[in-house]
Amino acid sequence: MSETITFEDFSKIDLRVGTVIEVNDFPKARKPAYQLTIDFGDLGIKKTSAQITALYSKEDLLDRQIVANVNFAEKQIANFRSQCLVIGAVDSEKVILLSPEEQVPNGTPIR
Template identity: 75%
Template sequence: MNETISFEDFTKVDFRVGTIIEVNDFPEARHPAYQLTIDFGDLGLKKTSAQITTLYSKEDLLNKQIVAIVNFPKKQIAKFMSECLVLGAVDGKDVILLNPETKVKNGTSIS
């Protein structure tokens, strides 16, 4: 377990549901990854990269709802600017995406 944080620290993290609307290969990444464009409703579109190529095809990901953190600072990855962090459970080298059980409105907050 990592360092314990306060509830106030936790409330600063903005978790939202979004729908993946575009998936592209990311050959410049150090490890196999996709570039994703995600629709967060009123928050707009955000781009990110994700090392999820072992369990998900591009077709599997298109129109899939996911959970992401949307208020981290942007991060340069190769020649690509990541604007959010998609969440997943890590099982060895595989990442299993977190997603709502039922379809919800894009931009819905997670609490």
């Protein structure tokens, strides 16, 4: 288990639902990855890199709703600026994306 945090610490994390609107290969990444463009509704469009090629094809991801942290500081990955972090469960080096069971508006907060 990780270090214990306070509710105040947790409340700083902004998790939102978004829809993947574009998926591209990311050949400059050190490990196989995609570049995702995600629509977060009123929060706008954000881009990220995700090492999820083991379980997901580009076609699987397009139009899929996902959960992401939208208030991380941007991170430079090779020649790409990642603006959010897609959330998933990690199992034996594979990432299983978290997503709502039903369609919800883009930008819906996770509490």
